Structure formats: C-alpha cells, structure tokens
Amino acid sequence: MEPAAPSLLELQRALRASLVSHDDRGISAHIVDVGISPAERLDVYRSTFASVLTTALRLSYPAVHRLVGAEFFEGATRVFIEVHPPRSACLDDYGEGLADFLSAFEPAASLAYLPDVARLEWAVNRALHASDAEPLDPRRLAALADAERARVSFVPHPSVGLLRVDHPADLIRRAVLEEDDDALSAIDPGAGPARLLVQRLATGVEVRRMSESAWRITAALFAGWPLAAALDEAPGTEASALLADHLAAGAFIDFCLNETSD
Amino acid sequence: MNSRAAALRKARDSIPAEAGVGLRFRHHREVLESHPAAAWFEVHTENYLGGGSAPACLDAIRRDYPVSLHGTGLSLGSAEGSDPAHLARVREVVERVEPGLVSEHLSFSVAGGNYLADLLPLPMTEEALGIVCRNVALLQDHLKRRILVENPSTYLRFRHSTIPEWEFLAQVTKRTGCGILCDVNNIYVSACNHGWNASEYLAALPPEAVGEIHLAGHVVKRLDGGRVLRVDDHGSRVAPEVWALYAGALARFGPVPTLIEWDTDVPPMAMLLEEAAHASVLIEEAKNGTRRALAA
Numbered sequence: 393m394e395p396a397a398p399s400l401l402e403l404q405r406a407l408r409a410s411l412v413s414h415d416d417r418g419i420s421a422h423i424v425d426v427g428i429s430p431a432e433r434l435d436v437y438r439s440t441f442a443s444v445l446t447t448a449l450r451l452s453y454p455a456v457h458r459l460v461g462a463e464f465f466e467g468a469t470r471v472f473i474e475v476h477p478p479r480s481a482c483l484d485d486y487g488e489g490l491a492d493f494l495s496a497f498e499p500a501a502s503l504a505y506l507p508d509v510a511r512l513e514w515a516v517n518r519a520l521h522a523s524d525a526e527p528l529d530p531r532r533l534a535a536l537a538d539a540e541r542a543r544v545s546f547v548p549h550p551s552v553g554l555l556r557v558d559h560p561a562d563l564i565r566r567a568v569l570e571e572d573d574d575a576l577s578a579i580d581p582g583a584g585p586a587r588l589l590v591q592r593l594a595t596g597v598e599v600r601r602m603s604e605s606a607w608r609i610t611a612a613l614f615a616g617w618p619l620a621a622a623l624d625e626a627p628g629t630e631a632s633a634l635l636a637d638h639l640a641a642g643a644f645i646d647f648c649l650n651e652t653s654d
Numbered sequence: 655m656n657s658r659a660a661a662l663r664k665a666r667d668s669i670p671a672e673a674g675v676g677l678r679f680r681h682h683r684e685v686l687e688s689h690p691a692a693a694w695f696e697v698h699t700e701n702y703l704g705g706g707s708a709p710a711c712l713d714a715i716r717r718d719y720p721v722s723l724h725g726t727g728l729s730l731g732s733a734e735g736s737d738p739a740h741l742a743r744v745r746e747v748v749e750r751v752e753p754g755l756v757s758e759h760l761s762f763s764v765a766g767g768n769y770l771a772d773l774l775p776l777p778m779t780e781e782a783l784g785i786v787c788r789n790v791a792l793l794q795d796h797l798k799r800r801i802l803v804e805n806p807s808t809y810l811r812f813r814h815s816t817i818p819e820w821e822f823l824a825q826v827t828k829r830t831g832c833g834i835l836c837d838v839n840n841i842y843v844s845a846c847n848h849g850w851n852a853s854e855y856l857a858a859l860p861p862e863a864v865g866e867i868h869l870a871g872h873v874v875k876r877l878d879g880g881r882v883l884r885v886d887d888h889g890s891r892v893a894p895e896v897w898a899l900y901a902g903a904l905a906r907f908g909p910v911p912t913l914i915e916w917d918t919d920v921p922p923m924a925m926l927l928e929e930a931a932h933a934s935v936l937i938e939e940a941k942n943g944t945r946r947a948l949a950a
Contacts, residue, residue: 395813397779397813397814398814399733399781400731400733400776400777400779400781400782400785401733401734403777403812404732404733404734404762404765404766404774405765405766407765407770407774408765408766408768408770411770411772412768412770421813422777422812422813422814423810423811423812423813424810424811424812424813426849427881428877428881428883430810432877432883433809433810433883434810436809436875436883436885437772437774437809437810440771440772441770441771441772444771444772445771448771477768477769477770478768478769478771479767479768479769480737480739480740480769481700481726481727481728481729481737481740481763481764481769482700482703482704482727482740482743483700483769483771484703484704520706520707521703521704521705521706522704522705522706523704523705524705524706524709524710525705550705551705551706592706596707
C-alpha cells in the first residue's frame with residue numbers, strides 16, 4: 393500500500409535521521425525502489441555526508457589525525473559526527489567540541505595529551521578563518537598623554553586567542569606537523585602546563601608560549617581591562633616590551649578611554 | 655574613470671560566454687603567479703566566508719579575472735527556510751567579490767537545524783515548488799540580484815513526486831525570474847539513474863533562462879547483480895556522452911558561459927585548461943552557428 397505523502401518538513405527530517413543516525417524507518421517507504429533498494433540509494437548520500445565532514449575535521453585537526461592515524465581518526469570522528477552534526481553550512485566553524493569529545497572517548501584514554509592538542513588546533517583553526525580587521529596604528533596610542541594611556545581599553549583582533557593547556561600541546565603539534573620523530577620522542581607529555589598565544593600574522597598563524605605573568609596581562613588586555621589595571625595583574629613584568637610586541641603583531645584593532653584607570 | 659578603463663573593468667566583471675574553470679585552493683598560488691589563460695573562474699562561496707589568506711587570494715585573483723560565486727549551503731529547498739546567519743555571510747562575500755554570476759542548487763542541505771553537507775534531493779511536489787520559489791525570491795531580494803539555480807544529480811526519487819524535474823525547474827524560473835545553471839553532467843547522471851531521456855530534459859528547459867552550463871566527470875558505482883548507479887563525484891574528465899549532450903545544449907541555448915568543475919583529486923591546472931579548451935571549441939562552433947542563423 394502507498395504510504396501517505398509526508399509534508400516536506402517531515403520528509404526532510406526523516407532524511408536527516410537517515411544520514412545522521414542511520415535510521416531509515418521514516419524515509420524508506422517514500423523512496424522509489426525500482427531496481428535499487430532505498431538503502432542502497434541512501435548509502436550514496438550517507439557516504440558523502442560522512443566523507444565531507446570527516447575531511448573537514450581532518451583539515452582542522454591535522455596533528456590529531458597524524459597522532460592517532462587515519463583509521464582511528466575516522467572511527468572517532470564518525471561517532472563525533474553522529475553526536476554533534478554541524479549546525480551551520482560554514483564548515484570552517486565545524487568541530488569545536490572535538491577536544492571535549494576526545495577527553496571522554498574511552499578508546500583515546502591512553503593519550504592524555506590528545507584533547508589539549510585538539511584544543512590548540514581548534515584555536516589555530518579559529519585564528520586562520522577569523523574576520524579581517526585593520527590593526528591599530530600605534531601612533532594613535534603615542535599621541536595620548538600618560539594619564540590617558542593608563543585608561544586605555546583595547547579591542548583585540550578577531551584572530552587572537554589565549555589558551556592554557558595541561559600538556560605541551562604546542563611542542564607536540566609542531567613536531568607532528570613537521571614529521572620530526574626525534575623532537576616528538578624527546579617531549580615529556582607530562583611536562584606541566586603551557587600558556588599559549590595564538591594569532592594570525594601576515595606569514596600565517598603563530599602559536600607563541602608565554603610566561604605566566606605576560607599571559608595574565610595579555611588575558612586582562614584582551615578582556616578589555618584598562619591598561620593600568622591590566623599591568624597591575626603582574627607587577628614588575630617587562631610590560632612596555634609586551635605591549636610593543638602586541639601592537640607590532642597587530643593584536644589590537646582599536647581602543648577606547650575609560651573614566652578611570654582601574 | 656575614462657571609457658576605456660570602464661570597458662576593461664566591465665570586461666573583468668561579467669562572465670563571458672566562454673569556458674571557465676572551477677578554482678580550488680591548490681591552484682591559488684599558481685593563478686596568482688603565472689596567470690593561466692582561463693577566461694574566468696568560479697569558486698564555492700562557502701570556502702571564502704571568513705577572513706585570512708583564502709579570501710585575500712580571491713581578492714587578488716578577482717582583480718585579473720571575472721569570478722562567479724557558486725553556493726552549496728543556502729539550502730533553497732528547506733521547509734525550515736533559509737538560515738539568516740548564513741544568508742548574511744554569503745551577502746558579505748557577494749559584496750566583497752562583486753561576482754559576475756551567483757548560483758545555488760535545486761536541493762536542500764539543512765533539516766532539523768543541522769547542515770547535512772550534501773545537495774539532497776527534493777520531492778517534486780507543489781508544496782516543494784512553493785517553498786523553493788519562496789526561498790529563491792528571498793535570496794534574490796537579499797542579494798539584490800538575479801541568481802541561477804542548478805539542476806542536481808540525484809540517486810533517489812520520491813514516490814509522491816508529481817512534477818518532472820525539468821518542469822519544476824522551468825516553473826521556478828518563471829515564478830521568481832531566476833536563471834538556470836544547466837549542469838549537463840547532472841542531467842546525464844540523473845537521466846541514467848532514473849531512466850529519463852537526457853535530450854528531452856534539455857529540450858524542456860527555457861533557453862532564455864539558461865545563464866551558465868556546468869561540466870564535470872562522474873563515476874559509475876557498481877552494485878551487485880550488474881546494477882549501477884552513476885555518482886557525480888567531480889573526480890575525472892568529462893565523459894564522452896556528456897560532451898555529446900553538451901553540444902546539444904549549446905545548439906539549443908546558444909553560446910553560454912561554461913564551467914569545468916573538478917573537486918575530487920583535483921588535477922594540475924593544465925588538465926583543467928585542456929578540458930576548458932575542449933569546451934571552447936564547441937562554444938566557438940555554437941557562435942558560428944548563431945551567426946549563420948542570423949545571416950540567413
């Protein structure tokens with residue numbers, strides 16, 4: 393017997409269930425089955441869905457992919473894709489939750505540093521695709537009186553990000569991407585936390601290790617604290633050199649003046 | 655701007671009735687450094703949504719070549735309607751690139767709030783026709799320009815479809831004023847998969863609406879018992895049967911901008927230019943045919 397014709401909304405949600413959850417119950421009866429079964433026809437779409445998204449994740453997480461190998465990566469991402477299908481047609485934005493997923497993914501439990509490498513790769517991916525913006529011209533800052541400068545709150549460039557990881561994810565990522573096995577085997581994965589600045593420069597995305605004090609000041613500046621208050625986060629730091637570095641790297645795009653400096 | 659500069663600018667803006675090439679990331683550097691003799695390029699809009707080096711490369715390439723934007727994520731057939739955030743991002747790219755053509759697909763890719771990463775088939779019903787027309791009109795209003803809508807490759811049909819795909823497409827252009835991006839390979843693939851007559855499909859499209867043609871390779875997927883499905887993987891040269899159908903399309907539509915697409919195992923630019931050169935020969939023949947017809 394012919395099934396009742398579904399509405400377009402019902403049909404599209406049933407096809408979604410078939411692709412994402414491999415549940416064909418809502419869709420099969422509506423598909424013409426001459427010569428080739430609905431399941432075989434749906435397999436073509438299922439295969440594209442899986443391969444497009446696996447490829448998107450592989451491009452965003454190249455070091456994770458090399459660390460675990462293609463087969464493991466594909467197995468893990470298939471589960472991830474089913475639980476977290478994309479919510480946007482912009483695939484550069486897809487895969488944000490992979491680090492958290494991996495930290496709860498039992499088969500990867502022996503690689504304690506893997507979620508941190510994923511976290512770093514996501515920060516790099518974000519920096520790579522962040523919106524363009526003109527960097528702040530340092531002369532605008534130089535034109536201020538000292539008292540005014542203390543009250544400056546910066547607007548960070550869309551591509552900058554700060555990250556604290558428990559494992560040396562920056563060293564691991566670099567050794568893996570450079571295929572430097574000697575460097576990789578020399579890394580102690582338990583070598584304590586690392587504080588990282590990730591930003592897009594003209595030459596590409598840079599991952600820079602920072603001291604705890606520089607990281608705290610930078611975090612305060614990126615959060616929009618007035619300059620004087622941000623510097624108070626770590627008194628005695630070479631703050632002027634740090635600020636000059638950030639300005640030279642284009643880490644800020646604008647500033648405003650607060651009523652008070654704290 | 656003097657008139658010659660304006661004419662040059664215009665020549666770089668509109669997509670000529672010549673053979674262009676689908677531009678992928680691996681060819682960015684080569685195009686910028688060696689300026690290959692492609693008449694125009696087409697890119698996937700969704701690959702240039704943010705900032706950074708890819709959009710910067712496209713900006714530079716756009717200064718030397720006409721560029722067409724081909725979308726894959728607007729999901730014109732979604733009953734849920736278009737994603738306003740995605741629409742806004744696409745508009746930013748259109749404003750930045752100032753493309754000669756903007757196109758999308760007769761398909762859907764968003765359901766239940768998820769992007770399904772493929773161009774999925776629609777039931778050919780009055781309800782779907784109304785929804786596609788609404789979404790196309792919305793997109794054209796949003797972009798303040800006419801778009802082209804491409805016929806898809808499909809691997810399944812729905813039992814409750816009542817309208818042939820070619821009539822559906824013709825109705826969308828009639829009701830919204832959009833144009834047609836006639837993918838000749840897709841017609842061939844779908845015709846083989848569903849037992850349609852590819853030439854009749856072509857003959858049913860309104861010639862005045864066809865603003866672009868796509869050509870690509872496809873693969874024959876073998877199932878057990880000697881059964882086959884043709885799958886549009888854009889991973890090889892254009893098949894001889896598709897070239898033959900393309901000649902028929904040019905005879906019917908006249909010379910139309912034609913694109914060589916290649917997305918799987920993207921080959922060197924030289925091979926894409928070879929395929930484009932083959933299309934150029936057929937376009938020239940169509941131009942001569944048009945001239946003869948006008949002279950007669």
